[in-house]
Amino acid sequence: MRHGLWKQSGILLATAAIALSGCSSSGGTTKPAEDSSAPPKISNEPVTIKLAGSRGIFSDEELKLYITDPLAKKYPNITVQYINTSEKGFGLNELVTAGDIPDIVMGYGGTLPQLKDLNLLYNMDPLIKKYNLDLNRIIPEFLDYIKVNGRSDYLGGLPAYNNAFALFYNKGLFDKFAVPYPKDGMTWEEVGDLGKKITRSFDGIQYRGFFPDGVARMAAQINLYQMDKDNKSIMATEPWKKAFELWDNVYNYPGNSDEPFNTINFGNNQTAFLKGELAMITGYSSTLNALRKAPDVNWDVVTYPQHKDKMGYGTGVDTPNFSITSSSKNKDAAFLVIETLLSDDVQLNMAKNGKVSVLSNDTVKKEFGKSIPEFAGKNYNLSSIPKLKPSVNQPPIYTGGDTNKIVIDAYESVLKKQADINTALRLADEQMNTLVQSKIKLEK
Incomplete structure (x- = not known):
């Protein structure tokens, strides 16, 4: 020993x-x-x-x-x-x-x-x-x-x-542009529409409406898998096309996803949120901890955006x-x-x-968050964070960081105007199958 x-x-x-x-x-x-x-x-x-x-x-x-x-x-x-x-x-x-x-x-x-x-x-x-x-x-x-x-x-x-996700929003920006605040129970489309009302250039500053994080989060929410039960890629299918189209609708538009925000980078977007240049972000405990150190940000939080075909559920279970x-x-x-x-x-x-x-x-x-000293005396809607049910996914055997990276890279190619959605998904499908086959060979 x-x-x-x-x-x-x-x-x-x-x-x-x-x-x-x-x-x-x-x-x-x-x-x-x-x-x-x-x-x-x-x-x-x-x-x-x-x-x-x-x-x-x-x-x-x-x-x-x-x-x-x-x-x-x-x-x-x-x-x-x-x-x-x-x-x-x-x-x-x-x-x-x-x-x-x-x-x-x-x-x-x-x-x-x-x-x-x-x-x-x-x-x-x-x-x-x-x-x-x-x-x-x-x-x-x-x-x-x-x-x-x-x-x-x-x-x-x-x-x-559980590391539950929720929608954090900057009340100051909504007040500045006379846009109604988000509320509990909103769908992705509804949140995306609010973001478009905020997005604009004003007094030399580019204000952005919404960062939804990676499309894989929503895929987990609706149990959308990368592979079927036989470990064959299903990336080039209609459900994934709809997922990418939804993400394009809520995030990929002029002023919101321009460089340097044409990549899925949570840290950069959280910094923009704290600076008051991003109106909404789907965050979790990391965002909550960051807000504890940012007393000047006028913020609140509502439930994680829901998929209209699976209301009542947040993103996938994320528990140690x-x-x-x-x-x-x-x-x-x-x-x-x-x-x-x-x-x-x-x-x-x-x-x-x-x-x-x-x-x-x-x-x-x-009682969620009520003992956080920095939030004492504030009327934050913190109970919205644990409000939704978490989704449970049946991960294929070969799902992991490397397969998730293929999904991330595919969507970023769309953000960067390097490929349209159909092309990006077709290439992702090929890469996924190649990767899984290489893993299977290593096991033999």
């Missing part, structure tokens, strides 16, 4: 552990009592749980706020040792190679098939039942997302929070999951770490501080 490795990589979170009464010294558990309705007994034996994940999921402060502190109160004998997988040499594959396999891995959807390939994806259903965790409290799409990405009929993880590894010798203790994270108190605290809860509890949704 590389003890020095853990000291260098992780932060020791002062917390505490549990183990089932009757656990062996190696962490194995005894058979459950015959009376399955009785709550499981928990001993005071100390145990350390190794938690591995990217620093981007939880900061040091958030680890303390949402894991360390509440766990210390509830189970004062569990200690959590954190490993930052973003550090060089500490990626999941490298930890496995070194024999330093964590008890819990936190990561997004792509982590689940990775765990499965490493034979580490663990069926958490028995522990969920054993500890009477009520899954009805959790928004069902988050649970579906875990099964879909793990390609399993069981839960190989549980969700922590906590998965117990199959090799963990402290599965019960690990489960109680996750159970604590999903408790009403912790989820409410997360929501108040700007992380969208995975609970279906309406009270939790209404």
Whole structure:
């Protein structure tokens, strides 16, 4: 065991552990009592749980706020040792190679098939039942997302929070040009029309109406896939043509998508929004955090634009999951770490501080953002952010960053007037098939 490795990589979170009464010294558990309705007994034996994940999921402060502190109160004998997988040499594959396999891995959807390939994806259903965790409290799409990405009929993880998207708008620009504010429940077309009313050159400044981010966001919203079940590209089809035409309607017009905004660059557009030169942007927690540092921006937020054929849904599920590894010798203790994270108190605290809860509890949704100090006394419509249901996509086996880049490049070729929509999609279709076939050959 590389003890020095853990000291260098992780932060020791002062917390505490549990183990089932009757656990062996190696962490194995005894058979459950015959009376399955009785709550499981928990001993005071100390145990350390190794938690591995990217620093981007939880900061040091958030680890303390949402894991360390509440766990210390509830189970004062569990200690959590954190490993930052973003550090060089500490990626999941490298930890496995070194024999330093964590008890819990936190990561997004792509982590689940990775765990499965490493034979580490663990069926958490028995522990969920054993500890009477009520899954009805959790928004069902988050649970579906875990099964879909793990390609399993069981839960190989549980969700922590959701990076929900919404429509942020600059009230000052709408007031300046006497255009009515956006409102909850608008479609892409309606938001696009508002953007066109704002877009103009005025007093030497080019004001832009709307940045919708990449077309892949909307594709996820309506479950529009890049490939069919046989891993053949379906980019050159009518649904994708309609998607590109919709994006052209809401974004690609003179004054709004001129250079340097003829690429899909979220950071540049968020900067323009904060400068007061862009009226609307579909943002998420990054935008919320940026606005905390921009007190002079007169802004508000409404629900994410909806597709007229799928009303009530935002973009795809975007949640980090906590998965117990199959090799963990402290599965019960690990489960109680996750159970604590999903408790009403912790989820409410997360929501108040700007992380969208995975609970279906309406009270939790209404409290979203209310403890963010910079927004105190403001009447922002923050409860709109978690209002819509997330969409769940069934990703084809070969979907990833490289296939998504083909979609992005295809639309940018249209933005840059290098190709019309039909040509861009035909080329994307060819590139997608070539890429997937190369991956299939590598596997043989």
